[in-house]
Amino acid sequence: MLPLQTSIGDIRGLAIRRLSAHSPTPALDCDLLLAEATGLSRAFLLAHSEHLLTTAQMRQFSAWLKRAVAGEPIAYILGRRGFYDLEFTVTPDVLIPRPETELLLEQALIWAKNRGAITAADVGTGSGALAVTFAAHMPSARVIAIDQSSAALKVAAQNAAANGVADRVHFAQGDLLLPAREMGIKLDLVMANLPYIPTDEARALPVSQYEPMLALDGGADGLDLIRRLLGQLLDVCAPQFLALLEFGAGQGEAILAIAQQVAPAAKAEILFDYAGFDRILRVEKR
Secondary structure, three states: OOOOOOEHHHHHHHHHHHHOOOOOOHHHHHHHHHHHHHOOOHHHHHHOOOOEOOHHHHHHHHHHHHHHHOOOOHHHHHOEEEEOOEEEEOOOOOOOOOOOHHHHHHHHHHHHOOOOOOEEEEEOOOOOHHHHHHHHHOOOOEEEEEEOOHHHHHHHHHHHHHOOOOOOEEEEEOOOOHHHHHOOOOEEEEEEOOOOEOHHHHHHOHHHHOOOHHHOEOOOOOOHHHHHHHHHHHHHEEEEEEEEEEOOOOOHHHHHHHHHHHOOOOEEEEEEOOOOOEEEEEEEEO
8 A cells, every 4th residue: 555645756766666577667657656546747747856745646557557557557547548649538449559550640640641542441440559650740641540459449439530531430340351342342452450469378468458359369370360461462452552551460471361362462571660670461453
C-alpha cells in the first residue's frame, strides 16, 4: 500500500521499483500514470521531485499502479494510446496500436502521395489506427475500415469522429476483403495488421489476458489470415495496386513465398523495421 501523501520523487522511486519486474519501461509507465492522476506534465514531475501529492491524487495513482503491476497494459488503464501523430481511444475490444505498425503507415503514405482519389482498405482495423491516420493525411482518399468485431468497429468509428475523418472512413463488418468484394469496390491500396501469432504462443502470452485473442491468434502457424488475405487480393484490387501486410519477426520468408505464388505478376518484397526484423510484406502491381 502506498502512503497517502508523499513527494513526487519518493513515489516515483517506489513505483518504478515495483513496475520494473513487470515492464521494460517502468519509468515511462510510472510517469504516464502519475501525470494522468495529478494533471501535471511529465516535465513538471521530473523537475519538481519535492512536490507533495494530495491524498486524492495518491489514491488514484495507487489504484492504477496496482493494475499495472498485475500486468494490465497502461493504454487500457488510461483508455488511450498515441499512434503516429494522433491519439486513439483503446478498450479491451481492440489491440493496442504498436510503434512497428507506423512503418506500414509510412509506406502507404509515401506510395499514395500525389495519386489523387484512391480507394484504400484497412483490414482488421481494430482501433482504426491505420484507417484514421491514413485518412487524416490523405484527404482525397476514400478509406474502408474492415473488422470482424462489431465492438472493435464501434471503437474505430469513435476514433474517426474524434480525429475529424468520420465522413471519409466507411466501416464494414466482415471477413477480410469480402466486404469490399460485396460492395463491388476495386481497391488501390490494402493495409493489414492481422493476427500473426501461432495459436499456442498467443495463448501463453501474458498480454492475452487483456488484449482480444481475435486480434492475436493467427492459427497453427500464425499465417492463416495472411494466407487467406493474399489469396483474395487479385479478386478485389485494381489492375495497379499496393498491399502492405504486417507480420511477426521471422515469418518473412514463408509469407514472401505465398505472395509470389498467388500474385506472380506483382513485385513482392520484405521490409525490415528499425530494429532490423523482417516486418512488412510489400506487394505492388504496376
